[in-house]
Every structure is written in structure tokens, then in C-alpha cells.
Amino acid sequence: MSKSTYHCCINEDVLEKFNLALLLNKEDAGDVLEKYMRQYISYSFSKASEIYKTSTVLQNTRVNGEANSDTGKAIFRIPRWAKKSNQYNHKIVRAYFQIESELGYVPLNALEKRCSDEINHSDTYVRDFRGNFNQMKIDSPKSHGKVFEIENENVIVWGYIKEILMEYKEDFCK
Structure with missing residues (x-):
């Protein structure tokens, strides 16, 4: 897997504590950031999926006008x-x-x-x-x-x- 560089501005206090945490846990900043990025991506897609699922159900229910245990009247x-x-x-x-x-x-x-x-x-x-x-x-x-x-x-x-x-x-x- 190829790697890319990502630059951003971070609050100095947060960065200092992040670096201390890295030292305490003997972890690499890139690995930790990538892990949290993956979690954030997973959470975001999961949330978007739930929103899409709910709106699709509502649209389908409105279209056919039926209400049952699958549509929730x-x-x-x-x-x-x-x-x-x-x-x-x-x-x-x-x-x-x-x-x-x-x-x-x-x-x-x-x-x-x-x-x-x-x-x-x-x-x-x-x-x-x-x-x-x-x-x-x-x-x-x-x-x-x-x-x-x-x-x-x-x-x-x-x-x-x-x-x-x-x-x-x-x-x-x-």
C-alpha cells in the first residue's frame, strides 16, 4: 500500500500532549493517526448508511402508502x-x-x-x-x-x- 503525506494545523497544547502519549505508549505518530483516521472513516460511512437507510424506508413507505412492522406507521x-x-x-x-x-x-x-x-x-x-x-x-x-x-x-x-x-x-x- 502506498503512503501519502497529509499536513494540518494542530493546537500546540494538543500536539504536546499527543507527543507525550506517543512516548508513553512507544507508538509511531503516523500509525496512530492512520488508525484513528480509519475509525473516523468507518464511523462516518456507518452514520451515512443509517441516514440513507432511514430516508429510503421513509420514501418507500410514502410511495406505497402501507404501514406494517417493516415500515413503522x-x-x-x-x-x-x-x-x-x-x-x-x-x-x-x-x-x-x-x-x-x-x-x-x-x-x-x-x-x-x-x-x-x-x-x-x-x-x-x-x-x-x-x-x-x-x-x-x-x-x-x-x-x-x-x-x-x-x-x-x-x-x-x-x-x-x-x-x-x-x-x-x-x-x-x-
Whole structure:
């Protein structure tokens, strides 16, 4: 493999610490920089691939108009839910984000307790939590659209719609 030279300006303090680290680890600057360049390239292509995959799925879903477990109909509903704070879907997602912020994870029993407590948590109260939450765990013709999954008694966001949900997180947390 042929090698090329690459020149750039680096902060003096960073360069000094980099040189010290090289001495400590007995490594060659070129080898270390090439290793990190490879990691950066891999990360960048992986990120671009995810963006392309998501936009392709959204385009394909819009073209054929179908929503199923492969297309995630919640992708189209989340923007509406985010604006309607009185809807049960909004309240469940809001409670999810509140608990996640407090604990770092969301136990199913904590989500159910919060959504069932009209006195202490009126902003997230859902009259029929179980029925509405179950509708948010599946993609079927009559469901709300899949948003959540259960993993070891904890509620997690379904990876397929996570990006769009995070895009509207602020609206759910107002």
C-alpha cells in the first residue's frame, strides 16, 4: 500500500500532549493517526448508511402508502402526537421521557404507575394505560403504531422509530 503525506494545523497544547502519549505508549505518530483516521472513516460511512437507510424506508413507505412492522406507521404519527398534549399517546411518551430522565431507564411498572396516577401526575394520566400502551407495542392495521418494546421488564424505544421520536422529544417534554 502506498503512503501519502497529509499536513494540518494542530493546537500546540494538543500536539504536546499527543507527543507525550506517543512516548508513553512507544507508538509511531503516523500509525496512530492512520488508525484513528480509519475509525473516523468507518464511523462516518456507518452514520451515512443509517441516514440513507432511514430516508429510503421513509420514501418507500410514502410511495406505497402501507404501514406494517417493516415500515413503522408511528413514524408518521409521532409528529402529530407531539403537538397534541391531551392525547394518550403523547402522555405515555411524555411519562416515558420523564422516568428515563429521572432513572436513566424505564421500568414498565414505573411507567404504568405514573400514567395511572391522576393526582400526582395529571400531565401523564391515561385512563386505560394498559390498553393504550399495548397499542403502542405493535404495528397492526388498528394499532396506534409501534413505539415501544419490553426488554427485561424495562420499556425501550423501538429502534426503528427512535430517530423520529428523538427529533420530537422536546415537544413531549414541554
